Amino acid sequence: MKRLVILIAMAMLAASPASAEETRLVIRALTQDAKFIGTGMTGMRVIVEDADTGEILDQGVTRGATGNTARILLEPKARYGAISDETSAAYVAKLDLAEPRRIRVTVRGPIAQPQVGAEASSVRWVLPGKHVEGGDGWLLIVPGFAVDILSPGAHTYVNDAPAEMTVTANVVMICGCPTMPGGTWDADQIEIIAQLRYEGETFASLPMTYAGEASRYSVSLPVKGKGAHEVLVTAFDARTGNSGVDRTSFVVR
Numbered sequence: 001m002k003r004l005v006i007l008i009a010m011a012m013l014a015a016s017p018a019s020a021e022e023t024r025l026v027i028r029a030l031t032q033d034a035k036f037i038g039t040g041m042t043g044m045r046v047i048v049e050d051a052d053t054g055e056i057l058d059q060g061v062t063r064g065a066t067g068n069t070a071r072i073l074l075e076p077k078a079r080y081g082a083i084s085d086e087t088s089a090a091y092v093a094k095l096d097l098a099e100p101r102r103i104r105v106t107v108r109g110p111i112a113q114p115q116v117g118a119e120a121s122s123v124r125w126v127l128p129g130k131h132v133e134g135g136d137g138w139l140l141i142v143p144g145f146a147v148d149i150l151s152p153g154a155h156t157y158v159n160d161a162p163a164e165m166t167v168t169a170n171v172v173m174i175c176g177c178p179t180m181p182g183g184t185w186d187a188d189q190i191e192i193i194a195q196l197r198y199e200g201e202t203f204a205s206l207p208m209t210y211a212g213e214a215s216r217y218s219v220s221l222p223v224k225g226k227g228a229h230e231v232l233v234t235a236f237d238a239r240t241g242n243s244g245v246d247r248t249s250f251v252v253r
Helices: 002-015 069-074
Strands: 021-031 045-050 056-061 091-097 101-109 118-126 138-142 145-151 156-158 164-173 191-198 201-207 216-222 227-236 243-252
Touching: 021 045, 021 101, 021 118, 045 091, 056 091, 091 101, 101 138, 118 138, 145 227, 164 191, 164 227, 164 243, 191 216, 201 216
Parallel strands: 021 138, 145 243, 156 243
Antiparallel strands: 021 091, 045 056, 045 101, 101 118, 145 164, 164 216, 191 201, 191 227, 227 243
16 A cells, blocks of 8 residues: 555656746847847847747846947957956846746847847757856847937928938947947948938939038938928948948928
């Protein structure tokens, strides 16, 4: 009888589900050819989900500094070494896992510049209690520029049909790192173009020039006539494929 009780107890233990274990994921978003995206750009939104069911397991925002420029871009990286440090922007997701699961992490943003619309994601198996935090943790590379048209302001009204409209824009890496001629992010290698559209057709497209202040560029475009004009500013780096776009409009009356 005693032996039967022991066998039943062992069978019950074998059939019971494994207890969940806390599993940490240190998630970082790194701008392609630049630095970590964190507090300075209000962070990247992070979504952690089961890749097979779509169940959201955790979500948050990357916080922290952009990191050390030399360490990230200039110094050789040793195998298993890290380009991040304890201050580098990250989000720490905490999952309760009872079994291995295929996890998808997606980063979107940066939150401070929604027109960027950058996104990156990846999927991997995550095991209960096996934290992903060594080296740089779970690192996602995010391409792009943050292009922000400063003037004209959205839906600006302009009287007396001027011959030209001056367009000014701010162009930074999506970590907030500045661009300028001859700088670490060399504006001489970045094609920054302003286009003007009228009644659905592009009639002016000119390169923007450095305006004497970090990340600031401007150009004067000819105005077509009365009515709504759409302004489109693009940035492109052929060396990396990084690109960015912003739009605004003004109305001549």
